[in-house]
Every structure is written in C-alpha cells, then in structure tokens.
Amino acid sequence: MSDKVTLTIDGQQVTVPAGTTVLQAARMAGIEIPTLCHDPELTSPGACRLCVVEIEGMRNLPASCVTTAGDGMVVRTNSPDVIEARKTIIELLLANHPEDCLTCERTGQCRLQEYAYHYGVKGDTFHGERKQFPIDDSNPFIVRDMNKCIRCGKCVRVCEEVQGRSIYSFAYRGFDTIPATAMDTPLAESECVFCGSCVSVCPTGALTEKMMHGVGRSWELEKVKTTCPYCGVGCNFDLNVKDGKVVGVTSNAEAEVNGRALCVKGRFGYNFIHHPDRLTKPLIKKNGEFQEATWEEAINLVAEKFKEIKQEHGPDALAVFTSARCTNEENYLANKFARAVLGTNNIDHCARL
Amino acid sequence: MTNSIHEIAGADFILAIGTNTTETHPVLSLQIRKAVKEGAKLVVADPRRIELADIADVHIQHKAGSDMALLNAMAHVIIEEDLYNKEFVKERTEGFEEVVEAVKECTPEWAAGITGVDADTIREVARGYARAEKGTILYTMGITQHICGTDNVLAIANLAMLTGHIGRENTGVNPLRGQNNVQGACDMGGLPNVYPGYQRVDDPAVREKFEKAWGVKLSPKVGLTVGEMMDNALAGKLKGLFVIGENPLISDPDSNHVIEGMKKLDFLVVQDLFLTETAELADVVLPAASFAEKDGTFTNTERRVQRVRKAIEPIGDSKPDWEIIQMLANAMGYPMNYSSPEEIMKEINEVTPQYGGITYERLEKQGLQWPCPDTDHPGTRFLHEGKFARGKGKFHAVRYVDPDETPDQEYPFMLSTGRRLFHYHTGSMSRRAEGLETVYPEEYLEMNPQDAEKLGVQSGDRVKVTSRRGEIEIPVRVTERIQPGLVFASFHFRETWVNKLTNSARDPKAKIPEYKVCAVKIEKVS
Numbered sequence: 001m002s003d004k005v006t007l008t009i010d011g012q013q014v015t016v017p018a019g020t021t022v023l024q025a026a027r028m029a030g031i032e033i034p035t036l037c038h039d040p041e042l043t044s045p046g047a048c049r050l051c052v053v054e055i056e057g058m059r060n061l062p063a064s065c066v067t068t069a070g071d072g073m074v075v076r077t078n079s080p081d082v083i084e085a086r087k088t089i090i091e092l093l094l095a096n097h098p099e100d101c102l103t104c105e106r107t108g109q110c111r112l113q114e115y116a117y118h119y120g121v122k123g124d125t126f127h128g129e130r131k132q133f134p135i136d137d138s139n140p141f142i143v144r145d146m147n148k149c150i151r152c153g154k155c156v157r158v159c160e161e162v163q164g165r166s167i168y169s170f171a172y173r174g175f176d177t178i179p180a181t182a183m184d185t186p187l188a189e190s191e192c193v194f195c196g197s198c199v200s201v202c203p204t205g206a207l208t209e210k211m212m213h214g215v216g217r218s219w220e221l222e223k224v225k226t227t228c229p230y231c232g233v234g235c236n237f238d239l240n241v242k243d244g245k246v247v248g249v250t251s252n253a254e255a256e257v258n259g260r261a262l263c264v265k266g267r268f269g270y271n272f273i274h275h276p277d278r279l280t281k282p283l284i285k286k287n288g289e290f291q292e293a294t295w296e297e298a299i300n301l302v303a304e305k306f307k308e309i310k311q312e313h314g315p316d317a318l319a320v321f322t323s324a325r326c327t328n329e330e331n332y333l334a335n336k337f338a339r340a341v342l343g344t345n346n347i348d349h350c351a352r353l
Numbered sequence: 354m355t356n357s358i359h360e361i362a363g364a365d366f367i368l369a370i371g372t373n374t375t376e377t378h379p380v381l382s383l384q385i386r387k388a389v390k391e392g393a394k395l396v397v398a399d400p401r402r403i404e405l406a407d408i409a410d411v412h413i414q415h416k417a418g419s420d421m422a423l424l425n426a427m428a429h430v431i432i433e434e435d436l437y438n439k440e441f442v443k444e445r446t447e448g449f450e451e452v453v454e455a456v457k458e459c460t461p462e463w464a465a466g467i468t469g470v471d472a473d474t475i476r477e478v479a480r481g482y483a484r485a486e487k488g489t490i491l492y493t494m495g496i497t498q499h500i501c502g503t504d505n506v507l508a509i510a511n512l513a514m515l516t517g518h519i520g521r522e523n524t525g526v527n528p529l530r531g532q533n534n535v536q537g538a539c540d541m542g543g544l545p546n547v548y549p550g551y552q553r554v555d556d557p558a559v560r561e562k563f564e565k566a567w568g569v570k571l572s573p574k575v576g577l578t579v580g581e582m583m584d585n586a587l588a589g590k591l592k593g594l595f596v597i598g599e600n601p602l603i604s605d606p607d608s609n610h611v612i613e614g615m616k617k618l619d620f621l622v623v624q625d626l627f628l629t630e631t632a633e634l635a636d637v638v639l640p641a642a643s644f645a646e647k648d649g650t651f652t653n654t655e656r657r658v659q660r661v662r663k664a665i666e667p668i669g670d671s672k673p674d675w676e677i678i679q680m681l682a683n684a685m686g687y688p689m690n691y692s693s694p695e696e697i698m699k700e701i702n703e704v705t706p707q708y709g710g711i712t713y714e715r716l717e718k719q720g721l722q723w724p725c726p727d728t729d730h731p732g733t734r735f736l737h738e739g740k741f742a743r744g745k746g747k748f749h750a751v752r753y754v755d756p757d758e759t760p761d762q763e764y765p766f767m768l769s770t771g772r773r774l775f776h777y778h779t780g781s782m783s784r785r786a787e788g789l790e791t792v793y794p795e796e797y798l799e800m801n802p803q804d805a806e807k808l809g810v811q812s813g814d815r816v817k818v819t820s821r822r823g824e825i826e827i828p829v830r831v832t833e834r835i836q837p838g839l840v841f842a843s844f845h846f847r848e849t850w851v852n853k854l855t856n857s858a859r860d861p862k863a864k865i866p867e868y869k870v871c872a873v874k875i876e877k878v879s
Contacts, residue, residue: 140788164386164408193774194792195379211788224664227651229644230777232530233358233381234653234720239645239664246645246665256720257358257653263379265777265789272643272785273668277627279640280669290628290638295670295680302595302637303684305620309593315572319582319591322543323598323674324532327649327661329697330674331534332549333689334597335542337678338576340567341687345554345576346591349543350778351535352498352579352865353604 007073014069022064022075023051033077034086034115036203037152038065041259042161048152050089050115054079061085087119094123096130096175097204098147105143106205108218112150113204133178138186141194141210141268146178149206155179155198162261167192194264200251201260211268212240215247225252228266229325233257235266246273306342315343322349355525355736356489357655357722362387363523366485368478370398370509371420371495371869375405376774378493378529381654385491394485396478398423399495400769401799401841402834411478415468417769417839418756418870421501423475424508425753426464429456430479431515437483441517445741448748452511455750467753469836488518491527494771498869503862504751514746520737530654532778533644537652540707540723545576550705566704569687578864579605580857586614593620597674598641602630603779603847606855606866607822624677627781630847640671647673649694650716652723656733658711659720756870757858760838764820764872766804767839768854771869776845784845796846797830798875804838805831808877815878820871823853826878840875844868 006015014029037048046066053064056074133146156179160166171180181190199207223238236255240248251260282298283290322334338347361384374382397406398413406412461472482488496505513519530536542549552559585591605611623632624639646667652658679689695713707723710730722732775793776783812831827849844851856871
C-alpha cells in the first residue's frame with residue numbers, strides 16, 4: 001500500500017500522506033473549510049458537522065474532519081448541498097444563542113458570528129427555547145457563560161488531553177447539556193488551576209478572560225508577540241495593547257515552545273505592569289526619607305559615590321547584583337559595567353536561589 | 354538542559370527528581386504528561402507527594418537531603434547487575450573505575466537506611482532507567498540547593514553516562530532553570546568567575562580578548578558570589594552595592610544576616626520596578642521599565658534565545674535597565690553609546706562564541722538555541738552528540754554527606770522551601786497581579802497529620818517556627834502530601850518571611866545555599 005494518496009478537491013489534485021483527513025488535505029491545498037469543534041491539537045469528535053463536504057459515491061455529506069482521504073476521492077467543499085447543510089447547522093446553533101453580539105466580549109473573534117456572516121445566516125429561521133444558565137464569574141480570571149456554549153467540547157478536550165486535568169466533562173442531558181465541573185460547582189470551587197487553555201480554544205463567548213471584559217474590541221487591540229517574564233520555560237504570547245496600556249494577554253498559536261498553552265501567571269499575571277506601586281521617578285534618600293529626584297541628580301550621585309568608594313577602597317569594595325529578570329542585552333551591559341567600568345569581577349545574580 | 358523541552362515528550366523513562374514541575378514549570382510539565390500518555394514510565398523522587406507524583410508509576414518519597422544516597426545506590430545497582438552501557442562507557446567516558454569504587458558500598462539496603470525508601474524500589478527504578486531506550490532525568494533546586502548540590506548533579510551525570518542516556522534526542526540531563534532569564538544572565542557573564550559565554554576571568558588569553566574588546570585593563574581576580582558579597586558587607590569589606598532587579602532581602606537565605614549586611618554598606622543602589630524590601634534600604638532607587646516596555650531577548654531553560662518586544666512606553670519616568678546602566682557608565686567616564694538592544698546584541702555576537710549567530714534578524718522569525726556560532730548555524734537542539742564539550746565525559750566519585758543541619762532535640766523538624774504555582778520568587782510582580790493575589794493571598798506551612806496531632810494544631814492554626822537564625826509565624830495546612838518530620842513553605846511572602854529561617858550554609862563549589870533543609874522547632878501560637 002502506498003504511503004501517499006491523491007484526491008481531487010474542488011477540481012484541484014492534492015497528494016497527501018495516507019491517513020490524512022479530508023479536512024487536513026483541503027487545508028494543505030489552501031482550501032478553507034469551516035469548523036467549530038475541530039482543533040488540530042485535539043482529538044476530533046466530528047460533532048458540529050459544519051465541516052461537511054460532498055464526496056462522490058458517498059450517500060450522505062460526511063464530516064471532513066473525521067473522514068480519511070482516499071486515493072481517487074472526488075471532494076466538493078462548496079456544492080449547493082454542502083452550503084445548505086452548513087446554513088442549517090448555523091441556523092440551529094443560533095436558534096438558542098443569545099442575540100447580544102453588540103455587547104459580547106467575543107464579537108470580532110467569534111467563530112459562530114464569523115460563519116453566520118459568511119453564510120448569510122440571520123438566525124431568524126427557528127425560534128427555539130433559550131437557555132437560562134447562571135453566569136459563573138466566581139474567580140478572577142475566567143467568565144463562563146454557558147448560554148453561549150455551542151457544545152463543541154474543545155474546553156473538555158483541551159483540559160483532558162493537553163492539560164491532563166479534566167476539570168470539565170459534559171453534564172446533564174439533551175438541550176441542557178453543558179461542559180461542567182465535577183458536581184457543576186463554580187470554577188473557583190473546582191480543582192481548576194486557571195491556565196486558561198479552555199478560553200484560548202473556545203470558539204464563542206462562552207469562555208472569556210474576565211480581566212479583558214470591557215477593555216476594548218478585538219479589532220482595537222494591537223497584539224505584540226513577546227516572551228513571558230515569569231519562569232524559565234520561555235512561553236511566548238501576545239500582549240494586547242490599547243491606548244498605550246497592556247490590557248490583556250492572549251495565546252499566540254505560533255509560539256514555538258508552548259503553542260497556545262500558558263499558565264495562570266503568564267496569561268493572567270500581567271497587571272503588575274500598570275500597578276500604582278510602579279516607581280516612576282528616581283528616589284534619593286535624605287535624612288532617612290526618599291525624595292523624588294531627576295535622572296541627572298540620581299545618576300550623578302551614584303557615579304560620584306561609586307567613584308569615591310573605588311578610589312578609597314579599591315574596585316573590589318564594589319559589587320553588582322545583576323538580574324535573572326532582565327534581558328540578555330541588559331545582563332551583558334551589567335557585566336561590562338562591573339568589569340570594565342567599576343573594575344571588579346564582583347558580579348552575580350540569583351541563579352542559585 | 355542538554356535537550357529541548359519538546360524532547361521530553363519522546364522519552365520512554367523519566368526520572369523527575371527534586372522538581373515540582375507542575376507548579377514551577379507548568380507549561381513544561383505538559384510534555385511530561387504527554388510522554389506518560391504515550392507510555393513512558395515516570396518516576397518522581399520528592400520528599401513531598403507533589404502533584405506530578407499523582408501520574409507517576411513510582412513515587413520515591415525519600416528523606417529531604419538524601420538524594421545522593423538514592424542516586425549512588427542506583428549507580429550501584431546498574432554496575433552490580435551489569436546493566437551499564439559498556440560501549441558508551443568505553444568510547445565516551447573516563448574515570449569509570451573511580452565511580453565503581455565510590456558506589457561499591459552504596460547498596461540499596463544502605464541507601465534504604467538513609468533515604469527511608471525500600472531497597473527493592475531503588476533496584477526497580479535503577480533497572481528501569483538503565484534498560485530504557487531514551488531515559489531522561491529532570492531536576493531543579495531540590496537537587497542543587499544543598500551543601501552537596503554540585504555533587505548531586507555529578508551523581509546524576511554519572512547515571513546518565515553509565516547508561517549512555519545522553520547525547521541523543523530525548524535523552525539527557527535536564528536541569529529546569531527557574532527564572533525567565535536565569536540562563537541568559539549566566540550566559541552573559543552575570544557570574545563572578547566568567548565573562549559572557551563562560552570564558553574564565555582568570556584565563557589570560559580570554560582576559561586579553563575582553564580587554565581589547567572593551568578597551569580597558571581587567572581584573573584577573575575571580576569575584577564574589579551573592580552570599581560572599583553579604584559576608585563581605587558584614588565584615589565591612591564591601592562598601593557599595595548596585596542591585597538590579599533583585600530582592601535579596603526576601604530571596605536570600607538567613608534574611609536577618611542579609612539585612613545586617615545591607616545596612617552595613619556605605620552606599621546601596623537598587624534599580625527595580627517597585628519599592629521592594631531591598632529597595633527600602635537603598636540610598637538611591639532607580640525606576641526600571643518592565644518587560645512590556647522594552648526590546649531585548651530572554652534565553653529559556655532549553656538555551657533558546659527569544660525576542661522580548663516593546664509593547665508600550667515606559668511607565669512614568671522609568672527607563673529600561675540597559676539605558677540606565679549606559680547612563681551610569683557614561684557618568685563614570687566610560688563611554689557607552691548603544692542606540693538599541695539590537696546594537697548590544699551585535700557586540701554580544703562578537704565576544705560570545707555560543708551566541709555568534711544569534712541576530713535580531715534571525716530571531717524575528719524564530720528562537721535560536723545556543724550553541725549557535727555563526728549566522729548559518731541552525732542552533733543546537735541537544736548537547737553532547739558524538740562527543741562531550743570537554744571531549745570525554747568524566748565520571749566523578751561523589752559520596753553522601755549529611756545536610757549541614759539535621760533535626761535534633763531542640764529543633765526537631767526539617768524545613769524545606771520552594772515555590773507555588775500562583776506566585777513568583779519574592780512576589781514583587783505576582784503579588785501585585787490582582788487575580789493571583791486573590792486566589793493565593795497567604796502562605797501556609799505544610800505539615801503531616803501525625804505531626805499536627807502531636808503539636809495539637811489543625812489547618813488554619815498559626816504556629817511559630819524557629820530556627821537557629823530567626824522566627825516567623827505562619828498558618829498550618831495539614832496534608833498527607835508531606836512526610837512526618839518535614840514541613841514545607843514557599844518564600845514568596847513577606848508576611849511569612851521564610852528565609853529568616855533558612856540556612857546560608859553553602860555548597861563549597863557552586864556556593865548555592867542549603868534552602869532545601871534546615872532544622873526548626875514549631876510551637877502553636879495561642
């Protein structure tokens with residue numbers, strides 16, 4: 001058996017490794033198929049059916065995320081039947097979805113909203129019962145609004161398959177089914193460690209970052225990819241910036257070390273940046289009290305004192321604690337400052353602590 | 354780390370010793386979970402039943418400070434049962450006979466007496482590691498923060514060389530570095546004995562190279578480590594100290610000694626984001642910009658250099674540390690005129706062989722793992738392939754020693770210290786991150802139910818903990834996760850100033866303090 005298969009997708013010949021799904025094959029060929037429950041890092045339940053396609057010789061419309069590409073397959077991703085099926089799926093999802101896009105935190109990044117727009121579905125075909133779940137904002141980090149949940153199950157799977165914690169599983173039956181914590185307690189009372197992975201995969205406004213509520217619309221936020229300032233793993237993420245302020249941290253799927261995974265400190269530990277305790281002026285102690293000073297005064301005083309000590313007691317009476325929190329460039333300069341400017345090798349940092 | 358973070362997932366046997374990975378390196382711990390899911394054996398060795406032990410095949414709950422006995426007994430079993438990799442030992446190493454001699458008496462039964470671990474468990478773990486195809490050892494400060502910290506690491510290296518579990522993908526010796534840029538601070542010469550790239554200050558040829566690069570005469574004398582600086586300050590020999598982004602009052606052992614040392618200085622300058630406990634003692638405080646306010650690079654635990662990007666302007670009149678250091682150098686008559694961190698990196702490229710090919714242009718696309726000697730070099734995912742950095746891998750005969758302090762009648766408990774998931778180091782950042790402080794507002798002392806019963810305390814009760822150096826008050830949390838006789842707390846909280854208790858006795862080689870064990874007494878506060 002060959003390890004490659006060749007199929008035709010929308011008239012385009014595509015050769016992919018055996019075992020590739022039709023969805024992956026299409027994406028490899030640059031053909032976009034909408035998905036809600038699929039995630040390349042997680043198992044595929046084939047639940048939402050939005051990724052249905054037409055395959056010659058098959059009676060129904062199979063879900064492309066769980067259909068293996070076969071040699072000689074002829075696939076159509078945009079036939080009238082496919083479009084019709086997708087529209088119906090979106091209609092059904094909207095039938096009980098809160099119509100509060102105007103104020104929803106996810107607006108602009110919501111997959112359901114995006115697909116409804118793309119397929120021209122207004123959500124006025126079916127008028128179903130609405131869900132009435134209480135909103136869980138019991139903790140400082142994650143808001144759970146299960147009325148907006150479309151049961152894609154990604155939060156359940158990312159927590160189990162990537163984080164290994166299984167905080168959520170599906171609870172209740174039928175229309176009332178929701179991903180819930182054990183005994184459906186608020187998140188604050190569960191074993192959750194608030195890594196926020198569930199928020200990073202949620203396609204709708206069901207799971208959102210509490211601290212980012214009301215700070216701005218997604219299209220107003222500038223995203224700056226950077227490296228986390230906490231531990232030595234070196235996770236990358238996007239600082240979300242608006243009007244010169246860091247208003248949030250979100251995953252960046254391109255992060256080499258961590259992908260979308262972050263821990264509670266990386267994702268939610270950023271508000272020290274604008275904390276009112278931040279030092280904003282140099283301080284000089286006079287008679288036991290700190291007084292604000294200009295940079296010039298402070299720098300000149302330090303330079304003078306260091307020179308004085310060096311002259312009187314020699315360079316080894318001076319020392320530098322450099323920092324495992326500072327950048328490489330800054331540590332390099334601190335090392336150069338100690339050795340070339342002060343004239344001592346008395347430089348160390350908290351590597352041992 | 355000799356290997357990359359993602360390579361952990363590909364190991365078939367993981368010994369995680371002295372690392373509370375899910376709390377201290379949460380995202381890296383996902384790779385351990387992945388390996389376990391794919392069938393790897395996981396052995397966790399830790400005096401506490403840490404969370405990682407819950408997914409382990411074996412949890413070795415050895416006595417705090419007994420790591421060396423455990424490691425040497427494993428080496429004993431591997432040699433005794435002829436499980437060592439003869440080809441690797443012959444081709445790639447030297448000093449094998451010394452280790453054979455050193456561990457001859459280290460039977461699992463002997464180790465059982467010191468570690469409290471069943472001899473057959475030690476045998477089973479040693480066999481598992483030796484027979485694995487891709488065994489890897491992960492460790493952190495649980496191994497190093499002892500007076501025998503260096504020897505503990507050498508004992509780990511012995512095991513890796515005995516079994517040939519090094520120099521290949523997925524298999525090696527992997528210390529998980531603690532702080533975001535502790536690797537980089539070491540790489541960049543933030544150590545008293547080496548210039549950037551671990552080039553020794555007492556090597557005349559190296560010194561000459563840096564004298565030329567920096568245009569000044571340089572001192573040949575190895576400098577002082579952090580702990581020695583404090584000793585010298587107390588002795589009146591160190592007069593002026595410049596502290597950049599550190600808070601030794603909270604982080605260093607035996608805080609009362611540190612405070613005295615700091616107060617004895619003629620002149621203390623602290624450069625930080627906040628008025629930390631250390632900054633409060635300073636003569637001059639310089640306001641620094643945070644990571645969000647500057648460009649630069651951090652080097653992570655797998656030697657990967659990655660970009661830090663400026664997202665906002667510095668808060669108030671604060672400035673990035675590099676600008677402040679440059680201003681100071683100029684004021685002292687040494688001209689520095691870097692226009693950007695990128696320009697500093699260009700100088701780093703020239704003087705640091707491992708960083709020779711790490712340029713901002715390349716980092717824009719992806720991180721690079723050193724050694725990366727030139728711009729055509731793709732970086733290095735794992736070290737020691739084919740041969741060790743020094744040529745042959747050297748075995749070291751290392752022997753068990755008792756911790757500096759062991760429990761006695763007056764101080765009957767062992768105290769061990771570490772970190773919690775929700776906070777970081779001295780808390781200067783994490784304790785000002787509102788949500789983190791909400792979910793984890795105060796520290797507690799972990800205590801075994803047996804000890805709690807003896808002391809008549811319950812979770813939430815406050816106790817006074819006293820060591821030979823100081824005392825603190827702290828609430829107790831009674832938990833089976835800790836063994837009788839041992840108590841544990843983190844050092845993040847000023848209100849429960851744990852480092853007032855810890856012992857500043859240091860490893861003679863690495864000068865690392867023995868944070869992981871000290872003797873204390875505990876009394877209920879009525």
